[in-house]
Amino acid sequence: MSNTAERPEPIEILLVEDSLGDIRLMREALRDARVSNRLHVVENGSDAMDFLRCRGRFSGASRPDLILLDLNLPRKDGREVLAEIKADEDLRLIPVIILTTSASEADILTSYDLHANCYLVKPVDIDRFFDLVRSLHGFWLTVVKYPAKDARSLAA
Amino acid sequence: MQTRAPNAAVPSDESIVRAMSALPGTAAVLAVLTGILVLFGWTFDIEPLKRIAVGLVAVNPITAVGLLLSGYSLWSLRRPRSYSASIGAGRVAAVAVLLVGAVRFMGYARPGWDCGIDQILFGSKLGVDSTGIPNRMAPNTAVLFILLGASLALLDCRVRMRMYPAEAIALLGTVLAVIASLGYAFGVQSMYGVRAFIPMALPTAITFLVLFIGVATARPSEGWMATMTSPHLGGFAARRLLPGAIVITLTLSWLRLQAQEVGLFDTEFGVAMMAAVLIALLSALVWWSARLLNRVDVQHQNAQQSLHSLHDELQQKHALVETVIESAGDGIVVADREGRFLFWNKAAREIVGLGPTDVSPDGWQEHYGVFRADGTTPFPPEEVALRLAIAGQSVSEQVQFLRNPQIPDGKWVSVSARPLRDASGQSLGGVVVFRDITERYRAHEHLRAFNVELEKRVVERTTDLTRAVAELQQFAYVASHDLQEPLRMVTSYLQLLERRYRSQLDADADEFIHFAVDGANRMKQLISDLLDYSRVERKGGRPVLLDSGHVAREAIENLKVAIEETGADIRIGELPEILADPTQLRQVFQNLLGNAIKFHGEAPPRIQISAAREGESWTFSVRDNGIGIDPQHSQRIFEVFQRLHARHEYPGTGIGLAVCKKIIERLGGRIWVESEPGRGANFKFTLPQLEVIEHEQHSRAA
Numbered sequence: 001m002s003n004t005a006e007r008p009e010p011i012e013i014l015l016v017e018d019s020l021g022d023i024r025l026m027r028e029a030l031r032d033a034r035v036s037n038r039l040h041v042v043e044n045g046s047d048a049m050d051f052l053r054c055r056g057r058f059s060g061a062s063r064p065d066l067i068l069l070d071l072n073l074p075r076k077d078g079r080e081v082l083a084e085i086k087a088d089e090d091l092r093l094i095p096v097i098i099l100t101t102s103a104s105e106a107d108i109l110t111s112y113d114l115h116a117n118c119y120l121v122k123p124v125d126i127d128r129f130f131d132l133v134r135s136l137h138g139f140w141l142t143v144v145k146y147p148a149k150d151a152r153s154l155a156a
Numbered sequence: 157m158q159t160r161a162p163n164a165a166v167p168s169d170e171s172i173v174r175a176m177s178a179l180p181g182t183a184a185v186l187a188v189l190t191g192i193l194v195l196f197g198w199t200f201d202i203e204p205l206k207r208i209a210v211g212l213v214a215v216n217p218i219t220a221v222g223l224l225l226s227g228y229s230l231w232s233l234r235r236p237r238s239y240s241a242s243i244g245a246g247r248v249a250a251v252a253v254l255l256v257g258a259v260r261f262m263g264y265a266r267p268g269w270d271c272g273i274d275q276i277l278f279g280s281k282l283g284v285d286s287t288g289i290p291n292r293m294a295p296n297t298a299v300l301f302i303l304l305g306a307s308l309a310l311l312d313c314r315v316r317m318r319m320y321p322a323e324a325i326a327l328l329g330t331v332l333a334v335i336a337s338l339g340y341a342f343g344v345q346s347m348y349g350v351r352a353f354i355p356m357a358l359p360t361a362i363t364f365l366v367l368f369i370g371v372a373t374a375r376p377s378e379g380w381m382a383t384m385t386s387p388h389l390g391g392f393a394a395r396r397l398l399p400g401a402i403v404i405t406l407t408l409s410w411l412r413l414q415a416q417e418v419g420l421f422d423t424e425f426g427v428a429m430m431a432a433v434l435i436a437l438l439s440a441l442v443w444w445s446a447r448l449l450n451r452v453d454v455q456h457q458n459a460q461q462s463l464h465s466l467h468d469e470l471q472q473k474h475a476l477v478e479t480v481i482e483s484a485g486d487g488i489v490v491a492d493r494e495g496r497f498l499f500w501n502k503a504a505r506e507i508v509g510l511g512p513t514d515v516s517p518d519g520w521q522e523h524y525g526v527f528r529a530d531g532t533t534p535f536p537p538e539e540v541a542l543r544l545a546i547a548g549q550s551v552s553e554q555v556q557f558l559r560n561p562q563i564p565d566g567k568w569v570s571v572s573a574r575p576l577r578d579a580s581g582q583s584l585g586g587v588v589v590f591r592d593i594t595e596r597y598r599a600h601e602h603l604r605a606f607n608v609e610l611e612k613r614v615v616e617r618t619t620d621l622t623r624a625v626a627e628l629q630q631f632a633y634v635a636s637h638d639l640q641e642p643l644r645m646v647t648s649y650l651q652l653l654e655r656r657y658r659s660q661l662d663a664d665a666d667e668f669i670h671f672a673v674d675g676a677n678r679m680k681q682l683i684s685d686l687l688d689y690s691r692v693e694r695k696g697g698r699p700v701l702l703d704s705g706h707v708a709r710e711a712i713e714n715l716k717v718a719i720e721e722t723g724a725d726i727r728i729g730e731l732p733e734i735l736a737d738p739t740q741l742r743q744v745f746q747n748l749l750g751n752a753i754k755f756h757g758e759a760p761p762r763i764q765i766s767a768a769r770e771g772e773s774w775t776f777s778v779r780d781n782g783i784g785i786d787p788q789h790s791q792r793i794f795e796v797f798q799r800l801h802a803r804h805e806y807p808g809t810g811i812g813l814a815v816c817k818k819i820i821e822r823l824g825g826r827i828w829v830e831s832e833p834g835r836g837a838n839f840k841f842t843l844p845q846l847e848v849i850e851h852e853q854h855s856r857a858a
Contacts, residue, residue, distance in 0.1 A: 021648070101644065124680050126648045126655070
């Protein structure tokens with residue numbers, strides 16, 4: 001089992017979220033969880049894709065370890081972003097966690113159909129929210145094993 | 157009613173004609189035989205064959221040939237036939253007979269002109285006859301040959317309507333032959349011999365008589381003979397009176413002559429005696445005939461009377477039938493096989509506005525203006541009902557439209573038609589019956605149009621309503637969903653505030669934050685409940701077969717915290733299997749149990765869940781020992797947002813029971829409460845029994 005102390009690099013998280021309140025809450029939650037991280041925030045779907053493909057003003061962007069994706073986004077919505085990521089041979093290796101207020105069956109089903117790694121409903125209660133972020137960190141960033149960032153090129 | 161033929165007592169025309177038809181043939185054979193026998197006699201000198209008795213005149217050989225020829229001619233012509241070889245030969249023979257007679261008669265007028273025709277055969281034997289006179293053909297024989305030949309030749313010749321010359325000639329010949337025969341019978345020589353000339357031989361006279369009778373009866377149904385053979389009273393009387401009169405007169409005359417010759421009485425006495433007897437016998441004959449005639453006439457009159465009454469009866473019936481048909485409300489028209497109209501009743505004229513026409517069936521459609529029920533499509537001329545009926549087809553209550561210059565507004569009629577056949581199935585034509593149904597048809601059309609309009613409106617409204625409901629549900633869903641977003645911000649940041657700055661703020665601030673968080677929480681609950689309510693219709697799955705007891709236990713499991721907090725005691729009785737959506741049924745139990753726990757009194761809640769079969773459904777009951785409900789509120793509590801208590805007494809959004817009501821009603825049941833304040837509440841709801849549902853589905857499938 002590895003822990004944060006053993007990781008030399010802070011975790012790169014891409015948060016795709018248009019609500020400033022939620023962005024701030026996420027920052028608070030991550031601080032509360034004492035996770036060594038670098039949080040990149042983009043506020044719409046097309047920026048998210050630019051970030052992931054290092055295009056335009058995101059040309060120097062680093063590849064995230066985890067993507068937190070809201071479904072209802074301006075310009076390009078979360079479902080499209082998810083579909084594009086999972087259609088990309090390289091990007092699909094990054095775990096995508098849907099984090100949204102919608103508990104609708106249709107949204108849940110669509111997301112898993114598009115190969116979301118996990119679907120989470122934002123809790124109304126702040127304590128629960130903090131718990132959720134903590135467990136996110138504990139599971140996805142600690143327990144789960146990923147292929148190396150350049151795994152595919154090494155394998156080839 | 158008398159049906160016997162009125163003339164049954166009178167022999168029919170046919171039977172007399174048949175009886176008479178034997179006469180000409182017989183006469184012909186007799187004549188031919190006589191001729192042959194006489195010639196035989198001359199050839200072999202057999203005297204009895206030539207003259208019958210010694211002392212009588214012998215038959216001249218040429219006379220014998222003439223008789224033979226006459227017999228042959230009569231045989232050939234004895235029956236009326238169209239031209240044939242034998243008839244031709246018969247006519248030739250007749251002309252030959254006529255010529256023989258004529259040539260011999262010329263000899264009497266101017267001696268030598270006859271070329272000795274009667275001396276051609278056996279001339280040497282003729283010499284001097286035993287009577288002392290040279291054997292020649294007698295002049296009266298020659299005349300009779302002329303008459304006989306003429307009558308035979310003219311046998312089928314008609315002068316006027318009923319005038320046959322052959323008959324007149326034959327009758328004249330018959331009279332002359334009778335005179336000759338009577339001469340022999342009564343021994344009066346002057347009757348068979350003319351002056352100093354040789355007399356007619358006895359066989360000749362008799363054969364002539366026979367031949368003339370044969371000719372006269374050869375055409376029994378033509379000319380004067382038709383009167384004799386008539387099946388009517390005249391023929392009847394003639395056939396009785398004539399033979400009687402002839403026989404009586406002849407017999408009496410002969411008897412008188414014999415008696416006078418013997419010397420029984422003198423001429424005066426004989427004449428008087430004969431007159432008296434003749435009067436008596438003829439009177440008896442007439443009386444006898446008259447009696448028969450009277451009898452026949454009475455039968456005839458009876459028959460005529462019954463015929464009259466039959467006729468009257470028929471006429472009455474006919475009048476009755478005609479009155480009925482005339483006064484019928486339906487139009488009735490009859491036509492024969494060729495499409496000629498035989499009958500139109502009054503109603504038919506009134507409905508159609510026209511009467512019978514000479515127009516051929518092809519033109520009926522145009523003449524009477526026959527259209528299909530739509531009122532504009534002309535009816536195919538060959539499919540007009542009466543034409544189909546004439547052709548042997550039937551039409552039943554077909555709706556047609558009639559419009560012609562007499563009825564410019566047109567009329568709808570219901571038309572039926574049938575072929576008319578006689579007893580043997582032969583087509584006689586057709587009959588068509590029709591009824592004016594304009595008003596009924598218009599009313600029907602109005603109703604139909606109205607129904608169509610109504611249906612259209614219902615569909616429109618339903619569509620509108622469905623859309624409105626869908627929009628409303630969508631709105632409720634979106635609204636409640638989007639409302640949660642800002643609400644989350646409010647709660648989260650209030651809580652963050654509370655968490656981070658609790659120690660730095662005063663008690664007031666803590667209380668303010670508490671109320672703010674509480675309000676936000678309640679709003680969150682409200683939105684969540686509203687979402688549930690709006691989801692009842694949208695999210696309800698197909699009802700499945702489930703154990704309601706199991707569902708109730710699941711609901712209890714979900715309420716574990718509240719049950720432990722209050723120490724509630726919940727008992728479940730025997731619960732049936734039913735058809736329902738499990739999530740929704742659980743929701744119902746959960747809401748009802750939740751209320752029962754929430755609204756408890758001093759004592760810990762005691763709740764009993766049970767079910768009972770009532771009629772065609774199960775009635776579920778959730779009974780508690782809580783604070784109860786005033787019956788006046790028993791309706792209101794099932795409406796959305798209706799609450800009976802202050803929020804700080806009993807929390808809640810006022811949606812739970814409305815959700816229950818919606819779910820139960822969706823499953824085909826109903827929900828109500830039986831309660832009194834302070835005595836607990838008994839919430840009851842019904843759900844259809846399984847068998848009833850299955851039965852309904854079966855009958856729907858069938």
